[in-house]
Amino acid sequence: MGLWPTDHSPVGLHFTQTEFSEYVRQRSDCCIDEELERCFFLWTSGHIGAITALYGILQTANILAQPRSSKFSLAEFEAAAPSLEKFVHELGGACELKKGLPPQSLITDVGRPSFAAFFRRLLRHGSLFCTERRILDVQYDDLDQWVFLDDPIHGDTCLTAIRQGWVFTSACGNFPNTVIISLSTPLLQCWFSYHLIPCELEASFESPLDLVCQVTALFRPSLLRDPPVRFGTPLESRYLTEFYRAASALTDGAIVLSPDFGTNPDRESQGRIDFLLAHKKWGIELTRDGNRLDGGRDPRFQNYGQRLEEGDMTQYIFVDYRVTQPVQSHPDVPHLYHVVFDDMFEDHVILKGSDLSVICHGSHGSFPKV
Known part of the structure; x- marks a missing residue:
């Protein structure tokens, strides 16, 4: 089993928009309105673990204890996690999402600086290009956006992130033997940006x-x-x-x-x-x-x-x-x-x-x- 993707198929364990809407309809224990449903899908890109984590934030909020006849709104969800700090804390504590995240100690500057640097680059550019080695006669637009696997530090860090499932890879049509590395959901971007604060x-x-x-x-x-x-x-x-x-x-x-x-x-x-x-x-x-x-x-x-x-x-x-x-x-x-x-x-x-x-x-x- 290689590291290089064989096609452009979406990463597994992600709902399509239609599948997500069906899932929402079946969640009779915690009904959400159309605006909140739309936000949940945009934030998670349909990632099942991330969706479950967001529902968990609602379920642990005091508003669930209140009798209601209407669906939960975006404003009520924000009331459950009013600040980015609380939102990220609740998100990272969800077991459905936690298993797909690196240990916080690994991405600190005093832990493994190479991992902190790698994920900061990934956030800064939105995606990175990963290939076996740098070719001397190829002109690269922005070297900071490239990871070469023959680099003993950055290459090993990138491979570890791929193997652990912390990043998502997709084929790059513009360059041979190259994959695009990204984070699979906006929620993960939010989580990483908070934990990479200097x-x-x-x-x-x-x-x-x-x-x-x-x-x-x-x-x-x-x-x-x-x-x-x-x-x-x-x-x-x-x-x-x-x-x-x-x-x-x-x-x-x-x-x-x-x-x-x-x-x-x-x-x-x-x-x-x-x-x-x-x-x-x-x-x-x-x-x-x-x-x-x-x-x-x-x-x-x-x-x-x-x-x-x-x-x-x-x-x-x-x-x-x-x-x-x-x-x-x-x-x-x-x-x-x-x-x-x-x-x-x-x-x-x-x-x-x-x-x-x-x-x-x-x-x-x-x-x-x-």
Whole structure:
């Protein structure tokens, strides 16, 4: 039995959308509404163990003890695990998912640094390419995204992750004898990002806005203009991907991912923040071209206010990335800033959402301080 996949078949023990919907209908002990069903499937990619773990979070919540005639909603699920920290803790404790995760001691910088470095690279890029050896006459776009099995350190680490089932491999059609390595569900991305937080935050930021300014300056214009075919993602998803890649590099992996990361780029509603700067408990939500700017009518801002009161977050920022100038201010949307790119994504201006005043100008590779 080799390590290389023989076709593009999905990994086992995953429900299709139809199978998952049937499973939900059969769970008469814990009925969920359509929005929560949709989120569960997006977060888990149909992974049976992950689905069971999410149901377990609902079943252990106090809301189950209350008599009810309606189905559980996304808001009620969030009430059961209101913070990313609690969500990840509940998730990692689920026996259905725990057996597919590496020991936490293995992915610390003081445990096995090679494993921590490997999974940080995997999160930063979203996927890695793995092949037997580097070929000298082949030009690789980004060497950091490649793992060569003849490397005595990184190669052995990668093979261990594959053999233990901690990562998912799929065939790569663009390169011979190469597989694409990824994490099988967004929930696993969330879990790994939380457990790979460094002990200290070496980078210095004066505010969430300062963080956004520095991260945006590290965006790669070429990937926003002409993303690789393998991304196949709308622009909002590319903003999210670039933000995490740049923020992760800037903070040495101190950014925790939401389970929503990479699931639904055209989402109309958002259950959680997209990112959390763990050491400062700063929440960051991204949108594109003014999407979801409903102001005080949006219940998620009330949820953010509750998390601030409870200490799950200390501050948050809502960032609207766009290529068109906004014409309407949003004084009712707290902590909103617009980042307006030029057509080539080389230069940008940051505007305050409440009155459209200019905060600063920036360009690729520069770091404006605010």
